[in-house]
Amino acid sequence: MRQCTAFLVSKEKMSYTAPTKDMLFAMQNLAGLARISTLPGFEDATLETVEAVLHEAAKFHSEVVAPLNVVGDKAPSSWHDGEVRTTAGFRDAFRQFGEGGWQGIVHPTQFGGQGLPKLIGTPCTEMLHAANMSFGLCGLLTDGAIEALLTAGSDELKQRYLPRLIAGEWTGTMNLTEPQAGSDLALVRTRAERQADNSYKVSGTKIFITYGEHDMAENIVHLVLARTPGAPDGVKGISLFLVPKFLVNSDGSLGARNDVECVSIEHKLGIKASPTAVLQFGDNGGAVGYLVGEESRGLEYMFIMMNSARFAVGVQGIAVSERAYQQAAAYAKERIQSRPVDGSVKEAVPIIRHPDVRRMLTEMRALTEGARALALVAASYSDIAHAAAEDETRAQYTAAYEYLVPIIKGWSTEMSVEVTSLGVQIHGGMGFIEETGAAQHYRDARILPIYEGTTAIQANDLVGRKTVRDGGAAARAILSQIDDMLAALAMRGAQPVCSVMYARLSAGHTALASVVDFVVNNARTDANAVFGVSVAYLKLAGIVLTGWQMARSLLVAIEKHDEDPDFYSAKIATADFFANQILVRAPGIEAAITSASGTDGYLTLSDTQF
Amino acid sequence: MRQCTAFLVSKEKMSYTAPTKDMLFAMQNLAGLARISTLPGFEDATLETVEAVLHEAAKFHSEVVAPLNVVGDKAPSSWHDGEVRTTAGFRDAFRQFGEGGWQGIVHPTQFGGQGLPKLIGTPCTEMLHAANMSFGLCGLLTDGAIEALLTAGSDELKQRYLPRLIAGEWTGTMNLTEPQAGSDLALVRTRAERQADNSYKVSGTKIFITYGEHDMAENIVHLVLARTPGAPDGVKGISLFLVPKFLVNSDGSLGARNDVECVSIEHKLGIKASPTAVLQFGDNGGAVGYLVGEESRGLEYMFIMMNSARFAVGVQGIAVSERAYQQAAAYAKERIQSRPVDGSVKEAVPIIRHPDVRRMLTEMRALTEGARALALVAASYSDIAHAAAEDETRAQYTAAYEYLVPIIKGWSTEMSVEVTSLGVQIHGGMGFIEETGAAQHYRDARILPIYEGTTAIQANDLVGRKTVRDGGAAARAILSQIDDMLAALAMRGAQPVCSVMYARLSAGHTALASVVDFVVNNARTDANAVFGVSVAYLKLAGIVLTGWQMARSLLVAIEKHDEDPDFYSAKIATADFFANQILVRAPGIEAAITSASGTDGYLTLSDTQF
Incomplete structure (x- = not known):
């Protein structure tokens, strides 16, 4: 089978170069990096440190993680008899991700993290997802689990789970959705019954669980919304439980397999390498779970996790837009087609010389750089909200950050669908052929305005709460x-x-x-x-x-x-x-x-x- | 492997009901059906006839063609050793399509067509593509070949090829693109050398040839742009040739296999059932071709074909939008989620009651119905342009129709990308799962602003020529x-x-x-x-x-x-x-x-x- 030469895509077009210069521009000039590094606890975040971190992040993500993006799309995760095998190379890359400290970048040093401000974590998050959104999701969900435990976990749960999660040795998941309950958590039916030893028996079905099962880490820490017997109806009766895939002994070693099973994974439009699991809890007597925080306050804790995850999903939108832009720009410089409309040259030129192609590239870039700048500004607000000495400052920046979160989630993801679509369009017919890779970004981006709350849910939040x-x-x-x-x-x-x-x-x-x-x-x-x-x-x-x-x-x-x-x-x-x-x-x-x-x-x- | 029950998609949600009522509304009230049926040659196009034709078209396309849409996406055309096997069921459906007279609906009765106005052909075209865009493309390209032969073919070529094409026994293709020449036909390199018997030997590589090879008809009639020796450089030196897959004897029976081979088909984002071929002409001495019209006028003829094909692609945009709308509306009526924002009901309601879902559905519908109305009005202009008795009327309507063609192609296809995206969004997470079918429309629609001239090319045409x-x-x-x-x-x-x-x-x-x-x-x-x-x-x-x-x-x-x-x-x-x-x-x-x-x-x- 002869291959059409036009489809041989150069390595350069498929590769990813982190836009470190633009990130630093926004961090320094728009997001006030200098101020952030004066905040209590962030004194180490000097420009020199930031540059070094970004340099290392760029190197790791472009060299190790980015090449696996196409591989994962072509050879997604697969399910067999309750086990999920991820794409070849993911397991090793995730080990390096953990060892490099990338999972722990913004998490407390007390539990092994690097304790850097969100303003520095955010460009690293962007690089991770630009390199490989499917791969990056494992870390994104783990961050969510870490946040939940930091917020509401008992000291015992924190000590037992946080260091392993922050080191990237174990991973985390968020278990909200059920077949009858998508965005409407009032409909959650999963049950948790308290046992004599104060643990709970959890049973029910959860769907759309990102990295709900995989082979990239020794253990998986599920955070599960469920109802206790006699709890009130609706969202007020929901509690949050930690349900590990393998039970953890008091010395930290792994014990028995818990009663949670991955019964299938989904066949999706995009982010194919990321396994989206249906999890069955408690088919054999009940999965052992541990209450996080207090009973009936699950939704409150979940919102803390979700605010963090929503911001990160907004950053995913920026990330996939940047990747699509780089690929389209490389293609437009290489592809020769038609004479210029202004008659300045008498032969065919690279299509980047055509005004409409330039318009599309500039639109992609303007939307991406603009969303990045806004997200970095928001990240700095979050840092000030957490670390500023004065109560009033913290309150003021908390309000500003919370106003921005639904906008960053909703807008950056909606625009990523447009930007990746323009990326396909710049490729012309070649964009519709899967081998060029432009279509993957378009397919991958389409989940972003949906998960962690659809755009309508962000808009409701913006209207109502914000x-x-x-x-x-x-x-x-x-x-x-x-x-x-x-x-x-x-x-x-x-x-x-x-x-x-x-x-x-x-x-x-x-x-x-x-x-x-x-x-x-x-x-x-x-x-x-x-x-x-x-x-x-x-x-x-x-x-x-x-x-x-x-x-x-x-x-x-x-x-x-x-x-x-x-x-x-x-x-x-x-x-x-x-x-x-x-x-x-x-x-x-x-x-x-x-x-x-x-x-x-x-x-x-x-x-x-x- | 247990299936999540939420993904069991009811037959109703995957089915297609032709919007005959809306079509007739626009035909009668906006596109002046009554006037069209007074034009010379169209006297049979009475309301009664139109209603009967639309009724039959609706029945055939929804019952026979529509169920094959998902099938074709899951089991696309496949290539083996130069042959293409189409999706099971396509061959039989295409036989019924030809026998039902649907290929010939607007073509001259002289060659076996039904000779109906474009105003009546257009809703049938919409139904075909709403039912199954991948399947419909075979007929769309065949229409193009028919138009080219009607415009410029010799009497001999017309007699030999038109009746079989119009009957749907043979199919047609348009061979423009080459690896180095996408939209820029000045770069075409395929060569055609005149032989002693006035036939030509054609050699070269053509890519992106829709239905360039398949098993749905006895013969395939390729219309090929190529250069004759000594012809001027650029677009002025291009001629149009008819190159049949099988040579045709003077009695109309099929002769030897011609020297044209399908060397591969593409792996595409959407319209997967439609084979997109790389064709190699003349590897064994030269494919036998016949000049269509005069030498060096190929581009002119091609533009006539393309104008017709561009309009039809605009109609594809309307078609896939309608299909996506129907599926989203059915889903929104069935899916129960969350209480109404106005507090009118205290329990979860079908999501169609939520203002944003209603907004999205109405946006899908407004864009689709509006584009349909404009396309039908344009179709009536085309009919008047062809059939009106007075020169001045014809000239006036020709200008109006030609102004509208790039708008209908460009706008209806760009909006179809948005509409099918809204269709995914209404499904929420379920829209990202391939089993629900919403994602197929989104993937299929993405080709529309690209092929038959990208949106930029339509816009250039609108600015320059129109x-x-x-x-x-x-x-x-x-x-x-x-x-x-x-x-x-x-x-x-x-x-x-x-x-x-x-x-x-x-x-x-x-x-x-x-x-x-x-x-x-x-x-x-x-x-x-x-x-x-x-x-x-x-x-x-x-x-x-x-x-x-x-x-x-x-x-x-x-x-x-x-x-x-x-x-x-x-x-x-x-x-x-x-x-x-x-x-x-x-x-x-x-x-x-x-x-x-x-x-x-x-x-x-x-x-x-x-």
């Missing part, structure tokens, strides 16, 4: 920061890129402010109207807040231009594109949102009219 | 029809839905008019600026022209409401949603477009800055 509950205060605090930015831009008004950015950001600010008012004023009295446009609100916030970071980047790039003209002129061009082609659409979205009413026909049709 | 060449005349003729519509809406201004539509359509009209001026004024002097926003122009035109059809639908639905309140109130709600949530974004797109300049940074960065 906007209405405080009467719009957190939103308006951010809007007032944008006001300051507008003033800075106005002072630079003589430069066309600044006056354009001023006009677009100013209109975006007005649009977002108006929508925040609309949401605050109507969410309680006209819930259907507001929740019908809540995703549009989330996207508008994503666009405007990203535009704000782009405006900040622009001013820095203008100031530093001569230090590195290639880098900073690209930054200026990208910010200008964002203003003129993306941010410019904000008023249209505002108009769509504020025209909503609960009497709109689509809300009042009967189900059968669909 | 807008700049006539100084914007065709665009402004359509804008003046929208003016008339606005006047009609203004008379209904007392009704809120009409005043809303008036405001949105009026703003859309202004936006499109302004962009047409911008394009006409700048395309020659600032080509890079204009071609950098040409896709945005295409999308704006798609939104505004769809909005125009939605406004027309709205007035009809208001008038006829009491005849069928369920149907017409849904139409009104859909039009209202389109106005308030989609058309409302037009001015933002205009601002993005008209701010473009050739000095924009992203156009002037060096390649290495990407």
